[in-house]
Amino acid sequence: MAGAYIHIPFCEHICYYCDFNKVFIEGQPVDEYVDMLIREFQLVMAEYPDEKIETIYVGGGTPTTLSPAQLQRLLDGIHQYLPYDGGEFTFEANPNDLQDTAKLQVLKDNGVNRLSIGVQSFNDDILKKIGRIHRSADVYRAIANARQVGFENISIDLIFRLPQQSEADFMDSLKQAIDLDLPHYSTYSLILEKKTIFYNLMRQGKLRLPSQDVEAHMYQNAIDSFQQAGLEQYEISNFAKPGYQSAHNLTYWRNEKYFGFGAGAYGYLGKDRYHNFGPIQQYLEPLQAHKVPVIERHVLPLTEQMEEELFLGLRTMQGVSVKHFEEKFRYPLQNIYGETVASQIAKGYLKQEGDWLRLTESGKFLGNEVFQEFLLDSY
Secondary structure, X not given: OEEEEEEEOEEOOOOOOOOOOOEEOOOOXXXXXXXXXXXXXXXXXXXXXXXXXXXXXXXXXXXXXXXHHHHXXXXXXXXXXXXXXXXXXXXXXXXXXHOOOHHHHHHHHOOOOEEEEEEEOOOHHHHHHOOOOOOHHHHHHHHHHHHHXXXXXXXXXXXXXXXXXXXXXXXXXXXXXXXXXXXXXXXXEOOOOOOOHHHHHHHOOOOOXXXXXXXXXXXXXXXXXXXXXXXXXXXXXXXXXXXXXXXXXXXXXXXXXEEEEOOOOEEEEOOEEEEEOOOHHHHHHHHHOOOOXXXXXXXXXXXXXXXXXXXXXXXXXXXXXXXXXXXXXXXXXXXXXXXHHHHHHHOOOEEEEOOEEEEOHHHHHOHHHXXXXXXXXXX
16 A cells, blocks of 8 residues: 655745745646646556555645646546545645635545645735735635535644744634634744745845744644644644544655655655656656656665654654564664664653654654754664
């Protein structure tokens, strides 16, 4: 069993913090892209005739920039060529694309059963400053429309540590988000990625961000607020009601197999990682010749596989199973990481509870620093 990630790179507007593979939709060969994406499904799955798809996640870019007819064509192709049997099927969406029910109805009628809506903030001034084109009123209308069509499994994203965002601003967004009574929420600290507008502003000294102390308070407020609302933190940035954890994202964090389809998509099949061409025309050209659009393949050495097992597994509150590690890699975790684990436990960042190695509460705030300690030079 494997997951499938499908990338739609088109956007109506480029957000100032985004470094995902994306292009303005205007003037792009969108219909041909959808057709060639479907051809990629066909070509790749012909190489893996026995593989089953357990979860599907359509991300971007902005998948809902596609027209209802383009969405229908894509969904027809998914059902025709991907051996998917009705598990979790997520579509990312922007609130401004859901102001009526036309696209939502196409998604619902074709088996999509989960929505992930990019909200980021409920403060309209902040939304303008980060380059979002929706406003908070659009979020309420989008959620109402989704519920009207029959969607129950809805997630929204919030970002903290945004320019000129105060703790009070973020607390207000948290409250408005929680008052929607959704089953799943994600919240992330702003990361300044190269090639983004925010990164360039930071380099010019023109970007004012909250301090690290304020950032830590915002994160703690999120943890506390979601917990009080009956949402369990199951991963560093993700919170869910019982039964609503993201099955697809757990595929990543458990270091399990997934296919990647679309421009710039990554796939991971056991020890093999591959990466598709990112630029649209470079992605389309091999598919026009009935060839897969892979620019790079990488067989992960054992050390990298072990590192990723720790990096990804420790992001979850369940943590890493010592027994599973040994069964998977034929080496006891103690032999590989004994000193590192002991050091991180002594610092109060990790804890071991029975078979499970987990981040402590303070470890959650220093996750990336903890993960770096599990890099291996060689073994």
